[in-house]
Amino acid sequence: MLGGLTGWHLLIILAVILLLFGAPKLPALAKSVGQSMRIFKGEVNEMKKDGDKDKGEGGSTAPATDTGASSEQNSK
Numbered sequence: 001m002l003g004g005l006t007g008w009h010l011l012i013i014l015a016v017i018l019l020l021f022g023a024p025k026l027p028a029l030a031k032s033v034g035q036s037m038r039i040f041k042g043e044v045n046e047m048k049k050d051g052d053k054d055k056g057e058g059g060s061t062a063p064a065t066d067t068g069a070s071s072e073q074n075s076k
Helices: 007-021 023-056 069-075
Strands: none
8 A cells, every 4th residue: 555655755745744734733733643543443442342242142133113103293
């Protein structure tokens, strides 16, 4: 995917980022990206745990049945 990138390419990308955001804003930007990644990884791990828990309980759930109450309310 990124096999064609060399050190020079990365250096040019870094220079463009410095020009766009400015040196003083980079630490705050890096901190925000790090926090976002940490939250994302935590949510992914939580979803994996929930998925494993569901598989351990049998994995199948009963389908919801319609009681007709909602159709009676709509006709009024």
